[in-house]
Amino acid sequence: MDAYLSDAELATAKTRLSAIEAMFSQRVVGQTDLRRSLMAGLLSRGHVLIESVPGLAKTTAAQTLALAVSGTFHRIQCTPDLMPNDIIGTQVYNQATGEMTTQLGPVHANIVLLDEINRSSAKTQSAMLEAMQEAQTTIGGVVHPLPKPFMVMATQNPIEEEGTYVLPEAQMDRFLMKQVITYPEPREELEVLERIDDGRLGADLEGDPISLEDLQELQEMARRVFIHRTIKTYIVDLVNTTRGAGPNPLPGFGTHVRVGASPRGGIALMQVAQALALMAGRNYAIPEDVKAMRHAILRHRLIRTYDAIADDVSVDGLIDAVFNAVPVP
Known part of the structure; x- marks a missing residue:
C-alpha cells in the first residue's frame, strides 16, 4: 500500500472538501444525511440510491455537487417506456457520409441522476448494470468508457407503487448506499422560503469549484x-x-x-x-x-x-x- 496521508495532504483535502461544502450549502438547506451520503459516495467511487418523497432537493443536490467539482451532469427521468438505448446511446445512420455514427447517451456524464429508477422496466434497469459496475457502455459492439469520475445517484418514491418495477437484488447490491431522506426541520423549511424570497436560492454560486483532477486526487486520498x-x-x-x-x-x-x-x-x-x-x-x-x-x-x-x-x-x-x-x- 502507498504511504499514509501526510499532514500537508490532509490540509489540501480539507481545503477542497470545504470548497465543495461551501458551494453545496448555497443551494441545499439542511439535508445533512443526503449531503454526507453524496460526499462519501463520491469519495468512495460508489453509487447512491436515495428513497424519499418528491420535493426534498435531490435533483438540486446532485446538480450542485456536479457544479462544485467542475463535472458534467445529466438527469434521466425513468418511465415505463424508457429503453436501454435512451440511456446508453445508439448508432444513427448519417445520410451525408453514408456511415453509422454513434450518439452517446446521457449516462456519459460525471454525475448522473436516475430519477424514479423503479419506474423503468427490468430491461432498462439491467442496461445500467454494466455502466455502474464496469464504468463503460457497449454500443454496436464497441466499448465506450464513461468519464472519470463517474457516480450514479438514483431515486425512488416509496409512496407510489403503480407502474413501478422492483429493483432486483443484483442491482441493489451495486449501490454503495441506500439513504432514506425525511422532511426537513421547520427552521430549515423557513430558511428555504427566505432564500427563495430574497433570490439567494436561484443566484449564481459563489466561490471557485475544484477541478475533476482535484476530485480524483481526493478519491485517491480516501483510498489511502x-x-x-x-x-x-x-x-x-x-x-x-x-x-x-x-x-x-x-x-x-x-x-x-x-x-x-x-x-x-x-x-x-x-x-x-x-x-x-x-x-x-x-x-x-x-x-x-x-x-x-x-x-x-x-x-x-x-x-x-x-x-x-x-x-x-x-x-x-x-x-x-x-x-x-x-x-x-
Missing part, C-alpha cells in the same frame, strides 16, 4: 486512509453476523433475515469509513466511522423473511442488533 487490520476483522465479523454466523451469532436471526450482506457490504463499510475519516480530517479510520452510516450501507443488502415483513420487523433494527452483538475493537 489507514484502516487497521482489527477494524477490517470487525467489518468481517459484522458482515458474517448478518448471515447468521460471526463470533456471536444472534439467536433466531435466521427467522428475520433470509439473505445477509454480500462481500460488497464489507467493502462498502470499509470504503465509506475511509471516506468519512478523510472528511473528518483524519488519516486513519476508527470504529465509529464504520458505524456512522451502517443503516445506509446495509439496509438494502439484508433480505428479510416473509414473517419479518409481516411482523413489521425493521431492517434498521436488525442492523442495530448486529452491531450491538459484535464487540467493538
